[in-house]
Amino acid sequence: MTGAGLCARHVSVRYGRRTVLHDLDPAPFVRGRVCALLGPNGSGKSTFLRALAGIVPSPAVITLNGMDLSRMPLAQRTRHCVYLPQTLPAPVHLQVLESLIAARHVSGMGSGADDTVIADTLETLDTFGIGDLAMRYMDELSGGQRQLVGLAQALGRQPEALLLDEPLSALDLHHQFSVMDIVRRTTAARRIVTIIVLHDLNIAVRMTDDAVIMRDGRIIAAGPSRTVISPALLQQTYGIHARVETCSRGEPYVMVDGTID
Numbered sequence: 001m002t003g004a005g006l007c008a009r010h011v012s013v014r015y016g017r018r019t020v021l022h023d024l025d026p027a028p029f030v031r032g033r034v035c036a037l038l039g040p041n042g043s044g045k046s047t048f049l050r051a052l053a054g055i056v057p058s059p060a061v062i063t064l065n066g067m068d069l070s071r072m073p074l075a076q077r078t079r080h081c082v083y084l085p086q087t088l089p090a091p092v093h094l095q096v097l098e099s100l101i102a103a104r105h106v107s108g109m110g111s112g113a114d115d116t117v118i119a120d121t122l123e124t125l126d127t128f129g130i131g132d133l134a135m136r137y138m139d140e141l142s143g144g145q146r147q148l149v150g151l152a153q154a155l156g157r158q159p160e161a162l163l164l165d166e167p168l169s170a171l172d173l174h175h176q177f178s179v180m181d182i183v184r185r186t187t188a189a190r191r192i193v194t195i196i197v198l199h200d201l202n203i204a205v206r207m208t209d210d211a212v213i214m215r216d217g218r219i220i221a222a223g224p225s226r227t228v229i230s231p232a233l234l235q236q237t238y239g240i241h242a243r244v245e246t247c248s249r250g251e252p253y254v255m256v257d258g259t260i261d
C-alpha cells in the first residue's frame, strides 16, 4: 500500500469490549485537499482521528506518502502527522512564543531558538492574527486565544498530515472563517493532507474539498463536499429536514427546517 496521500485500511477500534469503529476502509485522503469529517455526536469521528494519529490502538494499516505510519514509533509518527485534539492546549505558565518553539522541538525540528526560528514562529502567529500574544502566558489567555495558539503550534510543526478535531469550537465567526481560510491555503500550498472534524455544515459545504460522513462507527458516505452534503444525507445522518440552497453569490448553504421526531 504505497502512494501519495494518507491511506488507511482496517481501521477498527475497541474501547474495552465495545467496538466503536468497524473496520473502516476509507478512500485515500488526497494531498492538497481539506477533508471534513462529519457525523452525529458519538459516531466515532474523534476516535477515527486518534486511530490515524496512532493514539488509540488499532490493527489499522496506515501509510502517508508511502511511509508506513502504523509501524513507526509514536514519537517519529508525530513528526509526520500532527493531531490537534478537541481539548484546548493546557493553560500552562509558558509564553506563547516558547510554546510554539517547544512544539517544533516535539516534531524534531530542533530545540534551538535562533533569530530565524523566532522570526518563523512570529510569522506563524501573525498568520493567525495573534502576533500580539507572543509574550503572553498560556494560562492568561481566553479559550479562543488558546485554540488559535494550538492551531499555530500544529501548523508551525510543518506536518505532512494535519488532523484537527473541532478546531473552531471556541472561535468567534471572524476567526472561524479566517482559520478555515488559513487551513485551506496551507493545505494547498504545502500539499499536505488535512482532515478536520466539523459540526458546522455550512463551513463544511463551503470551505472543504471533500467530506467523509460517519454514523455508528461506520463511514456511510464520502466524496466531494458539495456533492455529498445533500438533503437526503442530512436526513439520514442527523435526523433533520434540511435544504442545500445556492446563495446570490453562487455559494451553497444549508438551511435547516427542523428535526425529524
Ligand SMILES: Nc1ncnc2c1ncn2[C@@H]1O[C@H](COP(=O)(O)OP(=O)(O)OP(=O)(O)O)[C@@H](O)[C@H]1O
Residues within 6 Å of the ligand: 015, 020, 039, 040, 041, 042, 043, 044, 045, 046, 047, 048
Ligand atoms: N476513552 C473512551 N472509553 C470508552 N468509550 C469511549 C472513549 N472515548 C469515546 N468513547 C465512545 O466511543 C464512541 C465514539 O466516540 P467519539 O468521541 O469518537 O465520537 P465523536 O463522533 O467524536 O463524538 P462528538 O461529536 O460528540 O465529539 C462513543 O460512543 C463514545 O462514548
